Amino acid sequence: MPQLIKNRALCNNEWVVAGSEAAGSATRLLLPLADYIAAIAAGEPADSRAVLLKPEVHDLTPLLPHLQHLPLIAVQFGTTGEGRGYTQARLLRERHGYKGELRAIGAVRTDQVYFLARCGFDAFDLVDGDDAAVAISQLDRFSVAYQTSAGNLTHTRMRYGHQG
Amino acid sequence: MYRYDEIDATLVAERVAQFRDQTRRFLDGKLPEDEFRPLRLRNGLYIQKHAPMLRVAIPYGLLSTRQLRMLGHLARKYDRDYAHFTTRQNIQYNWPKLEDVPDMLADLASVEMHAIQTSGNCIRNTTADHFAGIAPDEIDDPRPYCEIIRQWSTLHPEFTYLPRKFKIAVTGSPADRAASEVHDIGLHMRRDANGQVGFEVLVGGGLGRTPILGKVICDFLPREHLLSYLEAILRVYNQEGRRDNIYKARIKILVKAKGIDAFRTAVEAEWALIRDSALRLDVAEIDRVRAFFRPLPYEKLADINVTQGQSADFQAWYRYNTRPHKVPGYRAVIVSLKAHGEAPGDITADQMDRVADLADRVSSGELRATHDQNLVLGEVRQIDLLETWQTLKALNLATPNIGTLTDMICCPGLDFCSLANAGSIGIAKQIHERFNDFDYLYDLGHVEIKMSGCMNACGHHHVGHIGILGVDKRGEEWYQITLGGSASGKSSLGEVIGPSVAKDAVAETIARILDVYVARREDGEEFLETVRRIGVDPFSERVYAAAH
Numbered sequence A: 001m002p003q004l005i006k007n008r009a010l011c012n013n014e015w016v017v018a019g020s021e022a023a024g025s026a027t028r029l030l031l032p033l034a035d036y037i038a039a040i041a042a043g044e045p046a047d048s049r050a051v052l053l054k055p056e057v058h059d060l061t062p063l064l065p066h067l068q069h070l071p072l073i074a075v076q077f078g079t080t081g082e083g084r085g086y087t088q089a090r091l092l093r094e095r096h097g098y099k100g101e102l103r104a105i106g107a108v109r110t111d112q113v114y115f116l117a118r119c120g121f122d123a124f125d126l127v128d129g130d131d132a133a134v135a136i137s138q139l140d141r142f143s144v145a146y147q148t149s150a151g152n153l154t155h156t157r158m159r160y161g162h163q164g
Numbered sequence B: 001m002y003r004y005d006e007i008d009a010t011l012v013a014e015r016v017a018q019f020r021d022q023t024r025r026f027l028d029g030k031l032p033e034d035e036f037r038p039l040r041l042r043n044g045l046y047i048q049k050h051a052p053m054l055r056v057a058i059p060y061g062l063l064s065t066r067q068l069r070m071l072g073h074l075a076r077k078y079d080r081d082y083a084h085f086t087t088r089q090n091i092q093y094n095w096p097k098l099e100d101v102p103d104m105l106a107d108l109a110s111v112e113m114h115a116i117q118t119s120g121n122c123i124r125n126t127t128a129d130h131f132a133g134i135a136p137d138e139i140d141d142p143r144p145y146c147e148i149i150r151q152w153s154t155l156h157p158e159f160t161y162l163p164r165k166f167k168i169a170v171t172g173s174p175a176d177r178a179a180s181e182v183h184d185i186g187l188h189m190r191r192d193a194n195g196q197v198g199f200e201v202l203v204g205g206g207l208g209r210t211p212i213l214g215k216v217i218c219d220f221l222p223r224e225h226l227l228s229y230l231e232a233i234l235r236v237y238n239q240e241g242r243r244d245n246i247y248k249a250r251i252k253i254l255v256k257a258k259g260i261d262a263f264r265t266a267v268e269a270e271w272a273l274i275r276d277s278a279l280r281l282d283v284a285e286i287d288r289v290r291a292f293f294r295p296l297p298y299e300k301l302a303d304i305n306v307t308q309g310q311s312a313d314f315q316a317w318y319r320y321n322t323r324p325h326k327v328p329g330y331r332a333v334i335v336s337l338k339a340h341g342e343a344p345g346d347i348t349a350d351q352m353d354r355v356a357d358l359a360d361r362v363s364s365g366e367l368r369a370t371h372d373q374n375l376v377l378g379e380v381r382q383i384d385l386l387e388t389w390q391t392l393k394a395l396n397l398a399t400p401n402i403g404t405l406t407d408m409i410c411c412p413g414l415d416f417c418s419l420a421n422a423g424s425i426g427i428a429k430q431i432h433e434r435f436n437d438f439d440y441l442y443d444l445g446h447v448e449i450k451m452s453g454c455m456n457a458c459g460h461h462h463v464g465h466i467g468i469l470g471v472d473k474r475g476e477e478w479y480q481i482t483l484g485g486s487a488s489g490k491s492s493l494g495e496v497i498g499p500s501v502a503k504d505a506v507a508e509t510i511a512r513i514l515d516v517y518v519a520r521r522e523d524g525e526e527f528l529e530t531v532r533r534i535g536v537d538p539f540s541e542r543v544y545a546a547a548h
Helices: A033-041 A061-066 A084-095 A110-118 A132-138 B006-027 B033-041 B065-078 B098-109 B143-153 B223-240 B251-258 B260-274 B283-293 B312-321 B349-362 B382-394 B425-434 B438-444 B503-520 B527-534 B537-544
Strands: A003-006 A009-011 A015-017 A028-032 A049-053 A072-077 A101-106 A123-126 A144-147 A157-160 B045-047 B052-056 B062-064 B082-085 B091-093 B168-171 B185-191 B197-203 B215-222 B322-324 B330-335 B346-348 B366-369 B375-381 B449-452 B466-473 B476-483
Touching (some): A003 A132, A015 A072, A049 A061, A072 A084, A084 A101, A110 A123, A110 A132, A123 A132, A144 B143, B033 B045, B062 B065, B065 B082, B065 B091, B065 B098, B065 B349, B197 B223, B215 B223, B215 B260, B223 B251, B223 B260, B223 B283, B251 B260, B349 B366, B349 B375, B425 B449, B438 B503, B466 B503, B503 B537, B527 B537
Parallel strands (some): A049 A072, A072 A101, A144 A157, B168 B185, B449 B466
Antiparallel strands (some): A003 A123, B045 B052, B052 B091, B197 B215
């Protein structure tokens, strides 16, 4: 079982990917974007449906009308080398003003957590086998950065694009 | 040169701590090999044939003497007393121990150096003209912009896992001494009609398996938009670049597939949304960085004739191994790392120390690494040239061969690299032995040999006037020869002359090619010009006649 990290602590995960083995009788479901839009249109409860964003989605337009009421967007990482989710996260946070939970799921490992956080992720479904305490400690790995980005780390002073 | 402030120093120190922790977790068995791999690569650490290889970044090739001495110290303490300069103006150590690497990185940090992003699928060390700031033909000094790009690209969170590696080159002169047309992004400094500085932007160049020259995506990008435009290109690439096939993942494949016009449309659409964001560079920030690269307080000197009455050896060295400087009375000196019989680009720890001493004495206390694997003393008074030559000669660093056939680019090849199909260094030595008559080399004039041990093309063989590519044929090392490549502006990719040749026939093949040139050249025509005029067929006919 992956370990969910939020607010620098392990916590229970109530969301499961629809159709997955773990789904069972769960009520809070993650759906691919098209399915999510259909589900909401069909009147399924907006507070227990959320988007599972696949890496290949780079046009976020269909998602935008839903950002206000979405409780969660889960961005999928197929491998640790998957880089598209970092851009998706920045666009959601910076361009589209998404304020809800942004969760990295899939191949999410200790040493990605820092960069994910800087792009705006605030929840991490850490793979089973990685030490959650070590992963949490990575959030404070750097106290300075050169770039502006969506994640606001404590003590971060950015040179390019930040008045801090 | 640029000096670290507290932010830079803190970032590099924290990076060392991060890698030390990652290495410890790996050695403790808590981090699997396949997960450690991308992390160590991002810190310049490869696992090679015999040992790990550590590649240290030399941002845009600029190096202080203090830093060079530290590189010598690393060679002595952690390696086998030498290191190797690369075509990205970086330096590589071939024999470090994995467990020593965090200490090596800490030593580097103490002199404001690092190995961040010298490998891996991320933005690599930005390269530049090695005569930046001193070239007579320069429009403006590109190094402040290189430093700004270095900072922006270092640990950029969004571009940490690109589809593939990404290389940027910047040149401030009309002459291209940075091979910018074969980079993922090439930036050419320009001035507009009002004298404002900006960049012509090329995108989608690259070598490797599918060599392509970069295409112009923007004719003139005002300098304040540099980072936002780069970020727009990288963002489109990060989202749309192929990730299903490592051989089709470079941006050149995306640009080719979309077409430059559609790619430009996508970039400009993204750029429109971020161009006036926080990425916009203000004049104060540009000036802050430019201040680190102010011209020296040059003495008021006149150009003098330093070769008059001197030995033929000194005259040859002056002619081949020195270059004009924008300030009268000064000259740039190329330190040849192409001594015959030595591996091109290699330098010993003692040579590093002594060259550093020399640079402190006769130049500015700074050196430049060139992408063709030599060093440059950029600020030598002409009256000091004789002493400079004598010192370099005693160090075996004054071989008067710059720009000639034996000033070869050469990758480490099969001797070290686990990717290579064939050796390079042995071939370089074969060429050195065969072409050891300097009168003949000088008669041939400007000829560039570039050699790679595999199609990854670290040795830039596609853009060699003569390109040599090592291939594996049923377990044997063979070599494919191309002619007519160039990366010096009006670039071209070499054309294959025919079937690959056996290892012991490479020098003979080159000799035949040169015979054709000597027979067919017209007045004052350089090798490349002759190849372009007559095509490769006459060369092929001669190479494959009879003996083969």
